[in-house]
Amino acid sequence: MRLRAVQLLVLALLIGFWYVTTKPGLLPNFYFDKDNRAAFFFGEPQKVFWIVVVWFWSGEIFQHLGITLLETALGFVIGAIFGLAMGLWLGLSSSASAVMDPYIKGLNSMPRVVLAPIFAVWFGLGIWSKVALGVTLVFFVVFFNVYQGVREVSPTLIANARMLGASRGQLLRSIYLPAAMSWVFASLHNAVGLAFVGAVVGEYLGSARGVGYLILQAEGTFDINTVLAGILVLTAFALVLDAVVGLIERRLMVWQPKASETEPT
Amino acid sequence: MSALAPALALDDITCRFAAREGGQPYTAVAHATLTVAAGEFVSVVGPTGCGKSTLLNVGAGLLAPSSGTVDIFGQRLIAANGVNRRAGYMFQADALMPWRTGIDNVTAGLEFRGVSRSEARQRGAEWLRRVGLAGFGDRYPHQMSGGMRKRLALAQTLILSPDILLMDEPFSALDVQTRQLMENELLALWAEDRKSVLFVTHDLDEAIALSDRVVVLSAGPATRPIADFKVDLPRPRDVSEIRMTPAFIALHREIWGAMKEEVLKAYERQKAA
Numbered sequence: 348m349r350l351r352a353v354q355l356l357v358l359a360l361l362i363g364f365w366y367v368t369t370k371p372g373l374l375p376n377f378y379f380d381k382d383n384r385a386a387f388f389f390g391e392p393q394k395v396f397w398i399v400v401v402w403f404w405s406g407e408i409f410q411h412l413g414i415t416l417l418e419t420a421l422g423f424v425i426g427a428i429f430g431l432a433m434g435l436w437l438g439l440s441s442s443a444s445a446v447m448d449p450y451i452k453g454l455n456s457m458p459r460v461v462l463a464p465i466f467a468v469w470f471g472l473g474i475w476s477k478v479a480l481g482v483t484l485v486f487f488v489v490f491f492n493v494y495q496g497v498r499e500v501s502p503t504l505i506a507n508a509r510m511l512g513a514s515r516g517q518l519l520r521s522i523y524l525p526a527a528m529s530w531v532f533a534s535l536h537n538a539v540g541l542a543f544v545g546a547v548v549g550e551y552l553g554s555a556r557g558v559g560y561l562i563l564q565a566e567g568t569f570d571i572n573t574v575l576a577g578i579l580v581l582t583a584f585a586l587v588l589d590a591v592v593g594l595i596e597r598r599l600m601v602w603q604p605k606a607s608e609t610e611p612t
Numbered sequence: 613m614s615a616l617a618p619a620l621a622l623d624d625i626t627c628r629f630a631a632r633e634g635g636q637p638y639t640a641v642a643h644a645t646l647t648v649a650a651g652e653f654v655s656v657v658g659p660t661g662c663g664k665s666t667l668l669n670v671g672a673g674l675l676a677p678s679s680g681t682v683d684i685f686g687q688r689l690i691a692a693n694g695v696n697r698r699a700g701y702m703f704q705a706d707a708l709m710p711w712r713t714g715i716d717n718v719t720a721g722l723e724f725r726g727v728s729r730s731e732a733r734q735r736g737a738e739w740l741r742r743v744g745l746a747g748f749g750d751r752y753p754h755q756m757s758g759g760m761r762k763r764l765a766l767a768q769t770l771i772l773s774p775d776i777l778l779m780d781e782p783f784s785a786l787d788v789q790t791r792q793l794m795e796n797e798l799l800a801l802w803a804e805d806r807k808s809v810l811f812v813t814h815d816l817d818e819a820i821a822l823s824d825r826v827v828v829l830s831a832g833p834a835t836r837p838i839a840d841f842k843v844d845l846p847r848p849r850d851v852s853e854i855r856m857t858p859a860f861i862a863l864h865r866e867i868w869g870a871m872k873e874e875v876l877k878a879y880e881r882q883k884a885a
Contacts, residue, residue, distance in 0.1 A: 360642055388831065409809070434715055460849075481869070501707075503703050503705045504709065506703065506707070507703055507708075508709075508720070509695050509774065510672060510674070510699065510700065510701040511721035511724055511768070511769075512725050512772070513720075513724045514724070521709065521723075521724075522709070525709070525711040526711075528711075561675075602710055602711040602712070602713075603750045603754075604754035604755075611619075
């Protein structure tokens, strides 16, 4: 509880600082030469707050948020599945990984956001170009973690399962997959954020709906308050998605030892 | 398959490992011949790092020897075609699946062999009881002590009722008291159906207390058996009590006489390296 209180205090201080420095006429001008300039460039917290309230009150935001979340979820799931499959394949087959190594490295070091215009041409301005961008971002994070996870499975564990009679498929299911899962979940927290980046950047570059589209529209009219409101909504939902991943992780990873765990009596 | 064929026959085994960059190839085991008769408990002792585990891995079919042959009850074992299906292997390191509960670890082998889930559960519970872990089946390995994990590993191996039991210093990580308890439990379980056991250890006390025969290995590299001692102490034995008997002490002195030189040799080599 104390922790929460301190966290809220930090938030209150930040918003207070924002309010005090941007409120026209409250403080003497120390950088801008006109009273309302700070508000013009940095927005005002109470206005941002009311924009968010009106969005949710009128329901206007839901179609945009729904689209963005759908793109994020699709990008995340497809990217994670591809990453898991490729990570398992290359992690288990050293010949395949030797062949693919330079290509994977090359694709990973490429700034993939520049692919967005190409995806827009290939997949159109609907959701799929955004999903594709999210997939390229999510894929590599998950892939590298799974690849690493598979390669670091204890050889004793594999030898033991083989002695107990496990076939190749059973080894994959009973040893490699669960061993890779802890690495997968470590990467999924990053991946959720990246799926969001893919969706919003994609919308920003060309779309008719979505939170990124709202932000783009607002920016066109120098409406900083609406831009910031969009960013806040996105941040809040990124936190929610991260919490969902955390929840699933705790469900699936009950076997993991927690630091200094004691039994409740 | 002849009835007289030994359970495990390692014949003229040599294991050479490819050199790491720039070094010489390393010969862990050279011209080693070792047999374990059906129902016999054989211990292999030798200085640390002398290739004892290498011999076990060859016997398990996990490692193909550079030369030499392995026969299991008279049948040739080719490592490339899969592991030794008639052997159970207890590893030195922890080999339990951390993501499976106790009972799921014990029944893993049955599951791999396609035994139905209900039957596997039933037999798993029975084995948990036999190793003194009844009621701990829903715990994960990290929630158990070292001794409990070893007993779980023992149940995991024995539930498949292997004809040959390969054990690689299975109790070396345990404290002395737990270790003697485990050794007694192992002897009791072994006495029930007399599997063939190849038990690797660096502890001569443990080897003599458990075995019918103790084989002494030379210091590595190029390890091979150099002496073979029959242990004709009466069974059933209690490992903590048998250590005090004059017969045990005499045997210990005799085997240690053969082993001492090799231990010193290994020590000198490690110091020089």
